[in-house]
Amino acid sequence: xxxxxKVITDLLQTSSLPEFYKTVLINMLPSISKLQKEELALMxxxxxxxxxxxxxxxxxxxxxYETLAYRLENDPNELFTSMTREEGNVKTSKTKDASKASLSxxxxxxxxxxxxxQIRK
Amino acid sequence: xxxxxxxxxxxxxxxxxxGSLIPKWLHERFTGIWGRFSKAFDKAKELKDGGVLSKIGxxxxxxxxxxxxxxxxxxxxxxxxxxxxxxxxxxxxxxxDVTKSLKESMVGxxxxxxxxxxSVDMFSRIASxxxxxxPEKYDVTIVTNSxxxxxxxxxxxxxxxxxxxxxxxxxxxxxxxxxxxxTTNNISVDDLAKKLDTFESATSNGKGLKAxxxxxxxxxxxxxxxxSSVIGEALSGNTGTLMKLNRLKSQVPVxxxxxxxxxxxxxxLILPNTISNDSAATAVVDTIKSIISKKSVSNKDLAxxxxxxxxxxxxxxxxxxS
Numbered sequence: 001x002x003x004x005x006k007v008i009t010d011l012l013q014t015s016s017l018p019e020f021y022k023t024v025l026i027n028m029l030p031s032i033s034k035l036q037k038e039e040l041a042l043m044x045x046x047x048x049x050x051x052x053x054x055x056x057x058x059x060x061x062x063x064x065y066e067t068l069a070y071r072l073e074n075d076p077n078e079l080f081t082s083m084t085r086e087e088g089n090v091k092t093s094k095t096k097d098a099s100k101a102s103l104s105x106x107x108x109x110x111x112x113x114x115x116x117x118q119i120r121k
Numbered sequence: 122x123x124x125x126x127x128x129x130x131x132x133x134x135x136x137x138x139x140g141s142l143i144p145k146w147l148h149e150r151f152t153g154i155w156g157r158f159s160k161a162f163d164k165a166k167e168l169k170d171g172g173v174l175s176k177i178g179x180x181x182x183x184x185x186x187x188x189x190x191x192x193x194x195x196x197x198x199x200x201x202x203x204x205x206x207x208x209x210x211x212x213x214x215x216x217x218d219v220t221k222s223l224k225e226s227m228v229g230x231x232x233x234x235x236x237x238x239x240s241v242d243m244f245s246r247i248a249s250x251x252x253x254x255x256p257e258k259y260d261v262t263i264v265t266n267s268x269x270x271x272x273x274x275x276x277x278x279x280x281x282x283x284x285x286x287x288x289x290x291x292x293x294x295x296x297x298x299x300x301x302x303x304t305t306n307n308i309s310v311d312d313l314a315k316k317l318d319t320f321e322s323a324t325s326n327g328k329g330l331k332a333x334x335x336x337x338x339x340x341x342x343x344x345x346x347x348x349s350s351v352i353g354e355a356l357s358g359n360t361g362t363l364m365k366l367n368r369l370k371s372q373v374p375v376x377x378x379x380x381x382x383x384x385x386x387x388x389x390l391i392l393p394n395t396i397s398n399d400s401a402a403t404a405v406v407d408t409i410k411s412i413i414s415k416k417s418v419s420n421k422d423l424a425x426x427x428x429x430x431x432x433x434x435x436x437x438x439x440x441x442x443s
Contacts, residue, residue, distance in 0.1 A: 016198070016202055017206055021261055023225055023226055024214060024219060024261065025209075027218045031215055031217075032213055036209075036213055039209070040209060043206070043209065051198065054143070054195050055143075057191065058191050059147070061187045062147070065154045065180070069157035069161065073161060077173075
């Protein structure tokens with residue numbers, strides 16, 4: 001099992017924080033209490049979960065538009081005929097993406113809870 | 122019947138081009154899609170198919186809306202984390218943690234001579250004490266910009282007014298702490314100038330010092346008290362404080378300061394305590410005149426100003442900015 005310090009340094013590597021914050025936080029590690037380390041680990045894990053949720057949503061948005069671009073490049077008339085026919089499908093696709101993002105957000109919350117349980121053991 | 126075609130394919134908005142708020146790979150995918158839509162638009166334009174063009178126009182606008190939503194959310198999330206980290210650092214960091222981090226950031230892996238090491242230790246220690254012990258709680262971004270940035274100030278578009286004021290207050294309070302340290306440890310103007318020289322050679326790029334010297338030069342040049350000076354920079358946008366500054370400016374013979382003909386009494390309004398001490402007043406006024414005529418600031422000039430300007434005058438400026 002990873003030590004709490006290792007968890008923090010790993011989280012810091014992928015964190016959205018500017019470099020100088022990371023340097024200060026790494027240098028603080030030897031002198032702060034276990035409770036403060038837990039607080040820091042949770043803060044960084046929340047940041048990571050949020051960033052990956054945003055990235056995943058971005059991925060889904062891109063996939064949606066890439067499909068449209070592909071269809072436009074192949075046969076725009078087909079795309080617009082089918083869009084008129086299946087106007088709802090475009091909306092359904094976006095709704096589906098939103099549901100996927102929401103599911104992924106729930107999964108990240110569960111992961112965060114596991115991390116909390118892990119570091120409090 | 123002719124088909125009315127929209128004009129050209131829309132250009133990528135500038136916020137789309139900067140792309141610093143989301144990961145590079147994601148930004149590249151968005152710009153890639155924009156390019157593909159643009160090609161499809163041009164093709165549809167050749168075919169003069171107004172219906173298709175109008176639909177692609179809708180795609181562009183939806184794509185940009187989604188991109189903006191995503192970058193806004195990402196920026197807010199980053200800001201929230203940085204705020205939490207700032208609070209955590211201000212609450213739990215020791216001066217040793219901050220000193221070590223400043224040294225690492227300023228020097229990197231460079232091997233230092235004993236003299237350089239002493240200077241870096243001294244300036245880093247004073248800066249970390251200023252950061253952690255001042256009544257104001259500084260944002261880490263502000264300390265980073267004030268000490269490690271190679272520009273004289275933070276870009277107005279990058280920071281809030283509070284941050285700009287905080288940057289100015291941090292620089293002023295750091296100079297008070299540096300003066301106190303030098304007085305306690307009997308460090309003369311020549312000693313401090315030498316320490317500044319070794320600090321400059323030790324820090325791989327001398328960024329913090331370069332920024333400080335540039336600020337001082339700006340403070341006493343033709344743009345004195347303008348938006349380019351350290352104070353003006355901090356005040357831009359703050360109408361109330363700007364009015365106070367304008368009142369002060371109207372009472373200070375700015376033109377005489379600018380053309381180098383100012384005498385000690387001309388500085389009495391902005392530096393009353395310094396001017397009441399004759400030897401300090403002579404040193405400060407001569408140095409300001411020298412900076413104006415040379416259009417540059419040496420480490421000796423900096424040391425003379427830091428050690429001769431009365432700390433109470435600087436405190437007054439900090440209060441003025443608060």
